[in-house]
Amino acid sequence: MSGRPLDVLEASLNEPVTVQLKDGTSYFGTLAGYDQHMNVVLEESLGDDDDALVGGLDVEEVEDTTIIRGDNVVTITA
Amino acid sequence: MSGRPLDVLEASLNEPVTVQLKDGTSYFGTLAGYDQHMNVVLEESLGDDDDALVGGLDVEEVEDTTIIRGDNVVTITA
Amino acid sequence: MSGRPLDVLEASLNEPVTVQLKDGTSYFGTLAGYDQHMNVVLEESLGDDDDALVGGLDVEEVEDTTIIRGDNVVTITA
Amino acid sequence: MSGRPLDVLEASLNEPVTVQLKDGTSYFGTLAGYDQHMNVVLEESLGDDDDALVGGLDVEEVEDTTIIRGDNVVTITA
């Protein structure tokens, strides 16, 4: 899952990701979409992905389809 | 309602959305329009959408047609 | 008065609008012009539009022709 | 003196204007030039324009030719 940043996002579609924002909050969900500005769409993550939150503080697990505007993003961890 | 960020906005037209801004405020209303900068237009939400506000703190329900400039947006939840 | 953000501005020409800025101030006046950056021009609002200010705190009613640079704008309410 | 923002600047050439900046300061002078970024050039205002400063707090009247970079501007009042 290495390569250029947008290649990593493409490879992470339908996979769980954690998006850390500049305001200190983080969102966890399934990556449903993205664009070249790193705007991303997260959806509720189903299945056995709960371990991705181990040790995660201040991480909000999205319940509804959530668009995050790219200029807020610090990191996206796949 | 998954896909690229602008596809999600297109699919959310005339649907209730919550727009969270960088200043900590949030706006709730019906998505009446948007553009490629994520500038959005919200209108008063009518009907049985009140449950969308359950648990919502600091969410302002728009009463008049409201343009929100995209660079203020953190998340848009459909 | 719904549609894309710039369509809403076009439809609001010569109508009273309230422009909320990132510094917490708001300006009330008649929309005399705008451009694609959401730079706007407000002029003194005449007539019976006083009710638009009901409940409005910290809203400055413009007296002279006022250009507001778009990157300061949070919301424009028509 | 209504119209699009740059039209208002064009119409204000050689006229006294007040430019309010994001840092809370304001500059008063004659508009000697501008460009599409709202960079402006102010020069000392001569004549009977002193009344433009009535009630103006923290307004600096320019004495030398002063370029103001547009991204600092909040409002320009003609």
Added chain:
Amino acid sequence: MSGRPLDVLEASLNEPVTVQLKDGTSYFGTLAGYDQHMNVVLEESLGDDDDALVGGLDVEEVEDTTIIRGDNVVTITA
């Protein structure tokens, strides 16, 4: 490893780098990718690179594939 900034990034692919962010944090990992905005992809650094952390305070060693959005970056040290 000198040259233009993107040339240095190209030469650093698959090498350990430290990325210092505007929020004061730093990330250490193997550079797996980058683009023209200085968005970068870091992966866990294996091998005998532990000495790169000597004296490094507040440096987070990435464990999962991590995209860092370029506008957060202050320095990248190869």
Added chain:
Amino acid sequence: MSGRPLDVLEASLNEPVTVQLKDGTSYFGTLAGYDQHMNVVLEESLGDDDDALVGGLDVEEVEDTTIIRGDNVVTITA
């Protein structure tokens, strides 16, 4: 020395200018160059220009060739 902002910079080449930055500091020197982003180059000002500093607080007189990145600039006074 009036006109569009870049015309004023062109006319100020090899003349003493004061550049005020967003962080509250100011630089005084001879304008040796500029570009369309208002990036400027200052050099030590020689000669009888000392009066330009009268009343100037927090103004640093450049001694070495100094490039100032344009996005820091608030005003340039010729």
Added chain:
Amino acid sequence: MSGRPLDVLEASLNEPVTVQLKDGTSYFGTLAGYDQHMNVVLEESLGDDDDALVGGLDVEEVEDTTIIRGDNVVTITA
């Protein structure tokens, strides 16, 4: 070493420079590269350039190849 900002950078290649950042820190090193965004590459400065640090507070002398993203730069002194 006068001229347009990028000309000054070109003339400073392989010369010692001091780069002052918006966060108050400064970096000293040999300019190994740059691009049109004022992203710069610094390398350890060898030789008799130690006098460039006289009086320099908070100046970090780079030891490893360091890319500095241009939007952090306030000044570059050659």
